[in-house]
Amino acid sequence: MQSELAFSADDLALTRFTVSPMWEVITSFRLLASGTAHPVHRPWLEQVRPRVAAAGLDHGSLGRLITPSGHIPDFLTPPADDPAPDLATELAAVRATPADQVDADLDLLRRSGLHHPTLDDRLDGLCEEIQAYWDLALAPYWAKIRALLDADVFHRARQVAExxxxxxxxxxxxxxxxxxxxxxxxxxxxxxxxxxxGPGLLLVPSAFAEHVYTWSRPPESPQLAYPARGTGTLWEHRPVARAEAIAAVLGRSRTLLLTELAAPASTTDLARRTGISAAGVSQHLTALRDAGMVSAHRAGRSVLYARTAIAESFLGTTA
Structure with missing residues (x-):
């Protein structure tokens, strides 16, 4: 089977890129739902799968809408006017989906033989689940993921220019x-x-997509989500450049903690791995958080700390 999307000069002029949190929610959740041990995303899966299961998110409305294969409801990925919308903006667009469009998407799932939620709460409950999933599975890793997606867009834009x-x-x-x-x-x-x-085309790089996804709902521009380049290195633990020089500025303990946060971790985990007391770790993390170098994300009874984009750039791990 083959699709053909013709382009006029106006369509080319309306072709653009966007980085979409909701597309990452969908593609990452589908990967989790597959139950496989993905060779590239294994480190992420091993950390996230237990959290998602403990929160019961794999058996909620989101799990019934995003199955390991098959159709994905269009209302989950509304087109963005912004080249890099945040999740709150996209969830507001999901909540604003007309009821007849939601019903049409659910009817399509029904005809495909897949189970689906009724969504009697006008999408509010679903959006709360998406937010909970984001907090557990993507927010602690977003600095790395966003850097990868931004790099892909930059590379593609340079291809067009050259x-x-x-x-x-x-x-x-x-x-x-x-x-x-x-x-x-x-x-x-x-x-x-x-x-x-509709006219034009919206191109969406994804860290978790394993193939090309399409979206079409006139009069909006169609969307094409594709696997971002460089995903194979996403979860590699790269050495911190200039560690000694950075330690001279931040101190050895704080530099060590930032190094250990190559993957999100709790205060207890960091104390165990570094030998710094839990109280000391907490104190250093508070200072790093105030400086915008780490972020905190609740995961059940624990709080996970993660390096921010500022810290990644400062440590030289995003090059």
Missing amino acids: RGTGHLFNELHSTLSWDDNTLRLVRRQCVISRESA
Whole structure:
């Protein structure tokens, strides 16, 4: 099966990128739901899967909407006007979905034979689940994920500037090809064409997508979510550059804690791994948090601390 999306000059002018938290919610939750030990995302899965199960999020409305395969309701990924909307903005758009659109999406799930929630609470309960999932599974890692997605967009924009849009589309994914002002998508379950889509195209890189996803709901621009480049290095623990120089500024204990936060961890975990007392770890983390270098995220009864984008850049781990 093949889809063909023709482009006019106006369509090319309306083609743009966005970094979407909701697309990361969907693709990461689908990966969790698959139950597999993914070779790239194994470190993330091993940390997140127990938290999500303990919170019961794998058996809620989100779990019934996002299954290991098959259709994903369009209302979960509303198009964004902002090139980098935050989750709150996207959840507000989800909540604002007209009831008839929600019903149509759920009817499509019903016809596919998949179980679905009734969503009698007008999407509020679902959005609360999405927020809870985000807090547990993605927020502590967002600095790393966002850096990867931003780097992908920068690379693609440079491709367009240096070699043109055709080169961009031909390099985006093996199932995509560009020829004669037409983007062709092979092996697609859902056919998309310019006649059934709005103008332009919204390109969405994803750290967790394993293939290309399409979204079409006229008169909005169609969306194409694709696997971001460089995902294979996302969970690698890179050495901290200039550690001695950084320790001279921050102190050895705080530099050590930041080094240990290559993956999110609790105060107890950090105390056990570093030999610093729990009280000392807490004191240092408070100072680092006040400086904008770590963030705190509740996971059940624990609080996970994570390095922020500021810390990642300062430590030289995002290069």
